[in-house]
Amino acid sequence: MGCAQSSSEITKPRILISTDIGGTDPDDNQSMIHLLMYANEFQIEGLVSTSFQTGTTDNIFEMIDLYEKDLPKLRAHAPDLPNPDALRALTKQGTTKEAPYKGYRESSEGSDWIIKCAKKQSDQPLWVLVWGGIEDVAQALHDAPEIEDKIRVYWIGGPNKKWGANAYAYIAEKHPNLWMIENNATYRGWFMDSESPKDLKAKVFFENYIKNVGHMGTDFINYYEGRIKMGDTPSLAYVMNGNPDDPTTESWGGEFVKINHSSRTIFQGNSSIADTVVAYGIQEWHFKGPELDIPQDSVCFTMEISKQVWPGYYLGKGVYATRYSSKKPEAASYKTSSAIPELDGHTGQYVSIKPWPGKKDKDDYVLGENWYGDLPDEALFLKDQQGAKTISRHREAFLMDWAKRWAWLNN
Known part of the structure; x- marks a missing residue:
């Protein structure tokens, strides 16, 4: 075989x-x-x-x-x-x-x-x-x-x-x-x-x-x-x-x-309950922090969403980010934790809605x-x-x- x-x-x-x-x-x-x-x-x-x-x-x-x-x-x-x-x-x-x-x-x-x-x-x-x-x-x-x-x-x-x-x-x-x-x-x-x-x-x-x-x-x-x-x-x-x-x-x-297209939303900083995303889409939160002499993709913070914890990565030049995708339509909140003060204690919310992939947005992935x-x-x-x-x-x-x-x- x-x-x-x-x-x-x-x-x-x-x-x-x-x-x-x-x-x-x-x-x-x-x-x-x-x-x-x-x-x-x-x-x-x-x-x-x-x-x-x-x-x-x-x-x-x-x-x-x-x-x-x-x-x-x-x-x-x-x-x-x-x-x-x-x-x-x-x-x-x-x-x-x-x-x-x-x-x-x-x-x-x-x-x-x-x-x-x-x-x-x-x-x-x-x-x-x-x-x-x-x-x-x-x-x-x-x-x-x-x-x-x-x-x-x-x-x-x-x-x-x-x-x-x-x-x-x-x-x-x-x-x-x-x-x-x-x-x-x-x-x-x-x-x-x-x-x-x-x-x-x-x-x-x-x-x-x-x-x-x-x-x-x-x-x-x-x-x-x-x-x-x-x-x-x-x-x-x-x-x-x-x-x-x-x-x-x-x-x-x-x-x-x-x-x-595949829906993606990029937040520069925190999101709120007024922010609507598409269920099953990609959500990213980007935060500003110190410029560190560490490899890109180093885990520098975590984000807790619905009692589950997700890693946040260093992208270089003082930018840090995490990705998430809601597995269903939902309203949820999050909180970050980090030894880096600028990344610690961020809180926010979002609402994900149906249907997927929703209307086109500038951050979406363009598909073949x-x-x-x-x-x-x-x-x-x-x-x-x-x-x-x-x-x-x-x-x-x-x-x-x-x-x-x-x-x-x-x-």
């Missing part, structure tokens, strides 16, 4: 998964189980661990071990499911640190693997499906910019964009011509089941089709007590069902709109011809989640298709 390509696999989509499995959100374990059960549908070229908490490749190996135990029953129905050792061989460790302000840090085994697979001779693009931080993609593009037109990225943004704002900013500014689906809210249609029939509710589906079915089904209870979240699975579902060449058409992974985002039509919102109905309306189809595979393990 790896970066090799056999003639029998030539029509299968080439995919590489970047996952923060093992971090604070166990939904990646659920998504990994789903991926492995459908692994015969793809050429899996990489499984990259990119977690900023406790996750490592060991968490991926644990899922492959479960898959291996269930494989004999699964192969009775899908003989071309991949060998577990082949999957282990293409599992690579990505970065374990968020990118600094410049948007990249240093190469990792994972970012190097993205480059290697992207450069492989193929008539197909490499689908890079990002379930967590986008740091390894940013690093790969920095180290080998020539791969920009060889990959297609489907990123589950939202909260991942909040944590990866610097890496995202680098890609949007330096690689605007990347083929990118930026899914900041649409993915929530996979697990927001308020409009679902009773037998397709997250917990009910687990009880009826997954509970104690095979080794993977027995393990499933460990994640959200079996309730289906799988917020990253829409990236895989996108290339499973529909026309992946055209994000503006329906698919199990959502429907999207072409966008030509192949960047797509959540549909802004309010009729397609689930509560305040933009575009989520473009996935939720397919709930019965994608869940019952999965139920058939669980039945293979129940024989």
Whole structure:
């Protein structure tokens, strides 16, 4: 497997998964189980661990071990499911640190693997499906910019964009011509089941089709007590069902709109409750301070927003900055802390609104011809989640298709 390509696999989509499995959100374990059960549908070229908490490749190996135990029953129905050792061989460790302000840090085994697979001779693009931080993609593009037109990225943004704002900013500014689906809210249609029939509710589906079915089904209870979240699975579902060449058409992974800008707001100093930004956009606060003889990107202050703390960096010439992206429409406040008096104790507020990316502004990132985002039509919102109905309306189809595979393990 790896970066090799056999003639029998030539029509299968080439995919590489970047996952923060093992971090604070166990939904990646659920998504990994789903991926492995459908692994015969793809050429899996990489499984990259990119977690900023406790996750490592060991968490991926644990899922492959479960898959291996269930494989004999699964192969009775899908003989071309991949060998577990082949999957282990293409599992690579990505970065374990968020990118600094410049948007990249240093190469990792994972970012190097993205480059290697992207450069492989193929008539197909490499689908890079990002379930967590986008740091390894940013690093790969920095180290080998020539791969920009060889990959297609489907990123589950939202909260991942909040944590990866610097890496995202680098890609949007330096690689605007990347083929990118930026899914900041649409993915929530996979697990927001308020409009679902009773037998397709997250917990009910687990009880009826997954509970104690095979080794993977027995393990499933460990994640959200079996309730289906799988917020990253829409990236895989996108290339499973529909026309992946055209994000503006329906698919199990959502429907999207072409966008030509990505919202960004730069505050010179503090912001107030009167300042409105766009949810999922990039917000920057720039502060003046002393000119220090320290490297750029040195962390010199922190900013606390909604009980979470974000680093602030030295940009040089007495300018300091931090980036943030709200994962939903919200009103929030912040406070800075620093040993540097000029940066300590700043307070302020902001209000983020829908839809994204909003009206054009002078600070926005200008994007190329192949960047797509959540549909802004309010009729397609689930509560305040933009575009989520473009996935939720397919709930019965994608869940019952999965139920058939669980039945293979129940024989």
